[in-house]
Amino acid sequence: MFIARWVIDVRFGKKDEFVERMKQWFEEVGEKVGLNRDRLRVVNGSIGAKESRFEFDHAVESLESLQAMWDEMATYEAHAQFGADLEPIIVPGSSHWEIFRGVEL
Numbered sequence: 225m226f227i228a229r230w231v232i233d234v235r236f237g238k239k240d241e242f243v244e245r246m247k248q249w250f251e252e253v254g255e256k257v258g259l260n261r262d263r264l265r266v267v268n269g270s271i272g273a274k275e276s277r278f279e280f281d282h283a284v285e286s287l288e289s290l291q292a293m294w295d296e297m298a299t300y301e302a303h304a305q306f307g308a309d310l311e312p313i314i315v316p317g318s319s320h321w322e323i324f325r326g327v328e329l
Contacts, residue, residue, distance in 0.1 A: 225326035228290050230280040233318035239268070242278070242313055245306065252302040257293045276315065287323070 234242045246266075250259065259282060269277035284290045297303045 226284050226287060226290065227324040227326065228282050228284055229322040229324065230282075231318070231320055231322060232278050233274060233276040233315035234278060235313055235315060236276065238313040239276075242310075245309055245313075249302070249306045253297060253300050253306065256300070257296045258289075259293070283326075290323075 263283040265281045267279050267281075269275045284293070
């Protein structure tokens with residue numbers, strides 16, 4: 225199992241707008257490409273972390289399944305529009321992905 229983590233910082237005063245856009249994206253794109261709320265965790269910085277920081281962790285079975293999800297996302301016009309809509313509300317250069325491998329104890 226892998227955890228795909230999308231990290232992004234949001235401009236001051238724009239958190240509520242960002243959350244609303246993410247909800248819309250989830251309905252229009254995320255659910256269609258296989259994102260499952262049961263395998264998704266969203267956190268926002270609070271104490272000792274940037275308050276502008278959002279992190280989205282999604283569990284995936286394989287890197288291939290993650291790549292397939294990304295490839296399918298790219299086919300949706302709503303996904304392209306989402307990127308354009310986010311541009312004025314995010315901190316430039318802050319968006320990035322981190323991939324973690326699950327470890328059993």
